[in-house]
Amino acid sequence: MKKLTAIAMIPLFVFALAACGTKNSSTNVSTSSGSSPAKVITVIAGTSPTFKNVTFIDTNNKLTGFDIELVREIFKRLPGYQVEFSQAEFKSLLLNLETKKIDFVVNQMEKNPERAQKYLFNKEPYAFWKTRVVVAKDNNSINSIDDLKGKKVITTATSASATLLENYNKEHNNAINIVYQNGAANDQVSQIASGRVDAEIYPDFLLPDQDPQGLLKPVGPILSRSDILYVFRKDDPDEQVLADKIDQVIKEMRADGSLAKLSQDWLKLDMTKPQV
Template sequence: MKKLGEKKWVISLGIAGALLLSACGNKTEATETSKNPDAETVIVGTGNVYQPFVYLDENNELQGYDVEILRAIDEKLDQYNFEYESMDFKNILTSLSAGKVRLAAHQYEQNEERAAKYLYGEVGYTDYTLYIVHDGSNKVEYQSLDDLVGKKVFASPGGNVAYLLEKYNKEHDEKIEVIYNEASSEVFVKGLQNGTADAAILTKYDTNKYNEQFNADLQISGDPVNVSKTYFLYEKGDEELKEAVDGALQELIDDGSLAKLSVEILGDDYTK
């Protein structure tokens, strides 16, 4: 892969070390000095344990698909100089609300609750269509969220899956049992295999990744339960930054650079 920084990054981080690091923010300076000495510094808030999208490598350096996209965008925007602050996922939007960061990047999907609080970019950069997934030994087929009533379903606290399930439960008398989960990927998959949860809601990318990584047999059921893309988030009113980033991102899409990054980092083109 063409390097956008000066180092070659290694995808490796022990879970224990990652969790320890996630307890506090990790400031990472911009990888290159801006050509414009008057460039405005933009602090980007992102995560640190979500491989391969945003994570800290074995050298405690921030890497991932979202980060590489932002580095490519930064190269196109001479008026800005991006710096990165990695933190626990649940603290990113809190930091955006507090004005500690100006841009939030962590595979954020559209939902009404977030849209009421934050400004969404208008150009999406990753397909994030969600499907109901279960272990292959469980001979069922879930066609919709209605089929999950009374079932135990994994969801990450504060994530869009949790939002979808919580919204469903508010609108229906019969409820889905939400099992909030922040465990490692291995524990997550084992939980589906041993019945800790009956199902999860995942993208095709994550489903394929878990099957390959853990030799699992996770199966996708039925039609999508949510069709979306991921977007960068900003403070309300920060239109100038949003429009600049949207414009640079659209250029990466139009010239094929975004699809190339997706293939190189994610293994296929997940931008459509």
């Protein structure tokens, strides 16, 4: 299985590299023709390369992925800046940011109130995690969470999806039959596909990773959405300037479609739209 996906990835890499190549040359042209030899500020982006197709080390030992290539593209469009990556364990990323070892964090960081209190986020999300009901591919009877009444929905105890289901059950008189497990078997996909349970609640972003064979499909409206942003140091004017400039480029890239294309290339889905 691993081998197969690795082989499947090869054309993708080639394509991505080729894409980088062409963009490289085009920016070179623009810099040489245009502006000044102003001082270039080097910004260090911290990441934990353990997230396949998002921020990871490919078979050529190159740091790449959706998050990484997007940052590279953003900085190509930012005159006066260049970016370097610093790799660290996920747990230490925010600490490295506070201690100024890195200037911002690139790691599918979700904005939540606790983090927003301590850190600065840029304003324009470059991706969204949209949590929806996920059912077997051939199941057409379930189209929203309300259709799950009396159905079995599998979840991991203590997960965000469990909380969501429990809250729904509180308001709807235990309508959903929640099937708990501890998640060690990683068998949610086979349980849903085989019909042992009817559905799960899962973020669309992670679904291709959980279900590489495409046995499941997300249905219905978004149940919860999180904005994916970059994390910067708070109360640091340089950081604020950088965040604003990055926001500008993300808006640009969203408008010209290159943001969606990058997502499509790496994740095979457009994760950059707030809606389904």
